[in-house]
Amino acid sequence: MSRSARPPWFLAAAPSLAGRRGLADPLHRPADPEGPRDCKGWLSANRVDGRAYKPASDQAALAAAFDLAMAREHSPSFDKLWRDLTMLLN
Numbered sequence: 001m002s003r004s005a006r007p008p009w010f011l012a013a014a015p016s017l018a019g020r021r022g023l024a025d026p027l028h029r030p031a032d033p034e035g036p037r038d039c040k041g042w043l044s045a046n047r048v049d050g051r052a053y054k055p056a057s058d059q060a061a062l063a064a065a066f067d068l069a070m071a072r073e074h075s076p077s078f079d080k081l082w083r084d085l086t087m088l089l090n
Contacts (some may be wrong), residue, residue: 008034009066011042012075016067021058022049033074 010017012033019025024046036042043053071078 008036008039009071009075009078010062011036011039012073012078013067013071014046016070017062017065020065021053021061022047022051024048029074034077 011029014023014027014029014033017023018027023043025048027046030036030042040053040055043058044051047053068082072082073079
């Protein structure tokens with residue numbers, strides 16, 4: 001799986017993914033988005049189309065809709081990645 005769009009980061013920005021790729025609408029993030037050990041399972045459990053989350057078919061579409069600011073606000077690891085990349089690029 002690509003490290004650029006890890007499912008824990010999807011969980012941090014879950015509301016921005018509502019209604020996409022079979023996900024529920026509304027979609028609420030878990031209290032601790034980095035806590036669930038089975039993030040793919042969480043994504044699958046929150047689909048309303050009865051299908052499982054499949055990185056090969058779902059990840060690109062979810063990454064395109066992913067709210068970066070929301071992920072930074074609710075995921076310390078995503079915020080760290082953002083800050084590190086900003087430092088390297090500047």
